Amino acid sequence: MRFSLITTLLPLLALTADLTTATGPTKKQLANRSKKFSIGIVLYPGFEPLDVIGPFEIMQSLSAYYPMTISFIASKTGPISSRAPPHVMVPGQPPVDLSHLIAIDLYATHTFTTAPPLDILLIPGGMGGMVLVENNDTSIEQFITSRYNQLEYLLSVCTGSMSLARAGVLKRKRATTNKSFWPWVMQFGGKVKWVPTARWTQDGKIWTSSGVAAGMDMTYAFLSHVYGTEQLNSIMNAIEYAPHTDPSWDPFSVVWNVPGANQGGPIESCVKPAGL
Amino acid sequence: MRFSLITTLLPLLALTADLTTATGPTKKQLANRSKKFSIGIVLYPGFEPLDVIGPFEIMQSLSAYYPMTISFIASKTGPISSRAPPHVMVPGQPPVDLSHLIAIDLYATHTFTTAPPLDILLIPGGMGGMVLVENNDTSIEQFITSRYNQLEYLLSVCTGSMSLARAGVLKRKRATTNKSFWPWVMQFGGKVKWVPTARWTQDGKIWTSSGVAAGMDMTYAFLSHVYGTEQLNSIMNAIEYAPHTDPSWDPFSVVWNVPGANQGGPIESCVKPAGL
Numbered sequence A, B: 001m002r003f004s005l006i007t008t009l010l011p012l013l014a015l016t017a018d019l020t021t022a023t024g025p026t027k028k029q030l031a032n033r034s035k036k037f038s039i040g041i042v043l044y045p046g047f048e049p050l051d052v053i054g055p056f057e058i059m060q061s062l063s064a065y066y067p068m069t070i071s072f073i074a075s076k077t078g079p080i081s082s083r084a085p086p087h088v089m090v091p092g093q094p095p096v097d098l099s100h101l102i103a104i105d106l107y108a109t110h111t112f113t114t115a116p117p118l119d120i121l122l123i124p125g126g127m128g129g130m131v132l133v134e135n136n137d138t139s140i141e142q143f144i145t146s147r148y149n150q151l152e153y154l155l156s157v158c159t160g161s162m163s164l165a166r167a168g169v170l171k172r173k174r175a176t177t178n179k180s181f182w183p184w185v186m187q188f189g190g191k192v193k194w195v196p197t198a199r200w201t202q203d204g205k206i207w208t209s210s211g212v213a214a215g216m217d218m219t220y221a222f223l224s225h226v227y228g229t230e231q232l233n234s235i236m237n238a239i240e241y242a243p244h245t246d247p248s249w250d251p252f253s254v255v256w257n258v259p260g261a262n263q264g265g266p267i268e269s270c271v272k273p274a275g276l
Helices: A003-023 A027-032 A049-062 A128-134 A139-150 A158-167 A179-186 A214-227 A230-238 B003-023 B027-032 B049-062 B128-134 B139-150 B158-167 B179-186 B214-227 B230-238
Strands: A037-042 A068-074 A078-081 A105-108 A120-123 A153-156 A200-203 A206-209 A269-271 B037-042 B068-074 B078-081 B105-108 B120-123 B153-156 B200-203 B206-209 B269-271
Touching: A027 A214, A037 A049, A037 A139, A049 A068, A049 A214, A049 A230, A049 B049, A068 A105, A105 B105, A120 A139, A120 A158, A128 A158, A139 A158, A153 A158, A153 A214, A158 A179, A158 A206, A200 A214, A206 A214, A214 A230, B027 B214, B037 B049, B049 B068, B049 B214, B049 B230, B068 B105, B120 B139, B120 B158, B128 B158, B139 B158, B153 B158, B153 B214, B158 B179, B158 B206, B200 B214, B206 B214, B214 B230
Parallel strands: A037 A068, A037 A120, A120 A153, A153 A206, B037 B068, B037 B120, B120 B153, B153 B206
Antiparallel strands: A078 A105, A200 A206, A269 B269, B078 B105, B200 B206
């Protein structure tokens, strides 16, 4: 497709938008546009910055049009560093020291005890997850379990699905994770239907994405599901992100030699502005 | 190209890596791998979160291999919100109130006065830039001017190039910006060689990217230039981001009707894992 076609396409797109309005958005999507969603994002030392800010960027932009609130939730309020403390990554090996990494702080507004009622909860991944496991820290898993029934949606990015598996909410559900950490995540939640080749998965109210940047593609698909695409597509084009829209596009599952990965899928993904 | 080819390709890639090591990386790139780069990122109320964290995500991952330090620099230290204060966007129109937007805080570690010597300075975009202009706040531009000669590289993401233009460092240089804010940015720096269709630009030591997400593609190209791709490509595949590598891929310039935009370029960008 060539730019010269776009001038021809744009009126069609406008028409499509009209048709969409006529045949959809669904009643649920229309209702969601005026519902004030309470969103919670969990933080812990060593969270992956883009796991949080990739999805948040799209949510913040959309909050100009649809009402929502955000809570950043951790064991304690205040600054939480994206640098994980030293930790044993491989049993028997010396601890991995990450003190030479540059890092950011994000601010936790609530604790697991003081967090408000939530409609949407997102669990990011990150090296810090290994430290929590090493220390037998299950505070995130306990929080997920305590809030699960009240949640309308539960999302994870990257290795965040490890906490969903540990919490037991992924039993008999499809889920995925960062393909470069696949063997590590597989030790959790044997009853999970892990999908080796997936940019993201949806099973009921649970959405899980592959590694880091895949969280942005899952978030585009998730917000399209919740609100429809009218405002969302103009936002994606304003932040100039052309999302991957095929959940089965996952060449990284092959790059990282994930057992059972689909070797036959396309290695390339032709991306273009949202709505075109 | 199909996954089934990758198993064939991977040895070739390893070989390519060897050859790269033989014919390149350059002496400069090898020297850079042991040089401790001092990186500064400017913050201000209403910065765009992904303008900062997109590039930072890649830098933090690379800091596990190559030494670097990071400073977040603003008018005052402490938390800086991604929500811009109410401001007049169009002269004569009532102020735009963004108080309903969800937001994050990032922590400024230094002020424009206390910032350490810097090798690399990155200026993010965001709605807050309009407030600075409205208030005739030139603190960022003064900081850029005062540090410009000592900088090895000056980067901007999205509307951050507005501050470079206001500072006067873009005179007779190629630069770009967010295509949905093109008319607003064009009022600054008439002597700038603005490039209407560009995912990013490089002119001497100045790198500028198009809107928000384009900062990640510029950062991949920039870090490839500084360090070479051996470690960088494995990092891109670990964070599962397939970067756009063609600086002339910019369908958003057409979507937003930028005057002089290349109407003939491809609307689709076939992306694939770095190095494949």
